[in-house]
Amino acid sequence: MRFELTILGSSSAIPTMDRNLTSQVLNINEKFFMLDCGDGTQLQIRRQKIKFQRINHIFISHLHGDHFFGLIGLLSTMQLLGRTNGLNIYGPKGIDEIINMQLKITGSYFKFPVEYHFLASGKSERIIEGSDFYVDAFPVKHSIEAWGFLFSERHLPRNIKKSFVKKHDIPIDQFDKIKAGADYMANGKTYPNEEITEDPPEPRSYAYCSDTAYSEDIIPYIRNCDLLYHEATFADDKQKEADEKLHSTAREAGRIAQKANAGKLLIGHFSARYKKLEKLLEEAREEFPNTHLAVDGKTYKLPVKKG
């Protein structure tokens, strides 16, 4: 099962030569989720050869333009490419107005259904209950109301050992029972569950936190996540600016990852002032060694976790 994140944009506020505005696509077992959608995101999707129409869920973290100005263009292109399947947009109240007003003034409309899901103010909330995954939104700390998102796989049933399946003609109706923990009985013999099954892969999780100041309040929501994306707009040299603008430094991102016991940290949302990012990486790694830079166009795969 795939669980991988592709960075479409890692720049904060304004784009640079190498870094586009914030957007990413998470692929969980061929379900595609978009996180934020800065200006020009559709160009990036095209360049990364991600299929537009496979994206059925878009999450907008907050209403600063560098996180959503690309949404209307992306939706329009989905329409022009003949989309019929529904699209779910999770975000702050107002995101619907931004889209609908532009449709109204341009005298256009979408032929596919768009459903808006407004995020709850000041509290965490389960926003998607999938059969094999779920998504939670939670408040982060920024200059306007903003949210983070946590994507979690569900626990899988136990795996029946292949060697056992090959040797025994297990009736179909017994499969789910054994996976759920039952013993298997055949020809008067009992095969204990622990002998004929093995642990399933551990569920994986991804937490997205952008934009946010350093805030330990988010730790309960993201604790033990396998991959954490945390904004790191500034280096230590701009700690004051980070505090004032309610953004984080790379070091603070590292500290959150360390305190939350994350598996791996990806830092992004870099200020355009930093042409090179080594300093940010070093500072974050002093707090949390398994830190990596978000790079536009790069895909970060979470391997299957053996149980």
Added chain:
Amino acid sequence: MRFELTILGSSSAIPTMDRNLTSQVLNINEKFFMLDCGDGTQLQIRRQKIKFQRINHIFISHLHGDHFFGLIGLLSTMQLLGRTNGLNIYGPKGIDEIINMQLKITGSYFKFPVEYHFLASGKSERIIEGSDFYVDAFPVKHSIEAWGFLFSERHLPRNIKKSFVKKHDIPIDQFDKIKAGADYMANGKTYPNEEITEDPPEPRSYAYCSDTAYSEDIIPYIRNCDLLYHEATFADDKQKEADEKLHSTAREAGRIAQKANAGKLLIGHFSARYKKLEKLLEEAREEFPNTHLAVDGKTYKLPVKKG
């Protein structure tokens, strides 16, 4: 004096791997004019290393999203980069609402003055009177109200021959008079104007026509222009679709250039269905040999025209 056009995007409706959404920048003697502003235009400006803040005039041809969705992002970046000088936006009514509503919902505002100039319905109009150039807007034929734009240099005064200036100590107050056609008198001798001056360069002009169906009604507005950009969304194979959608074929663009006696034709706004554009170029050239393809990132210079 520079007179050059840089193509930022040449794709219609949706972007492709090589072609961005419509936008271009015209440089007339270091004054920068932006024509349309599709999604992601600010990324293109950055890549082409055009200085954001040098653009003081933006022209929006019509309210289809692929021609203006990038405007809010561009303006926001101008703001973030500390812009103070005013910006003029020429476009249909409603373009102001699109910007202002997004500012309102995001709780933001521009610290620099933005002035909107709404285009007159159904008629041509002088929209800028510069000291050395002027700009006219004129109606084109599309599925919604749309405009073309004509940029024209003014006639320059005559040049005094350098050899004459070197030999004679002409008083400063005489310069403008001679340039305007007066003879020069010194030491009782008269130097006839036609002997001491030479013709100035001829004024150059650029006409932008996108989006538009084939329409001979536009010819009076663009007649004899040096460079014509005319949309060529389709090849001959999609004539019916061109007619239905009020777009042009490349051949029709060529025919307009030929009938308008343009100096050079640039075709663009290509449908994403055409991976290669040779066919469009060939068909346009059958009507108007001096046709060229608009290529993203390419600059087309109009040389000084000797009088």
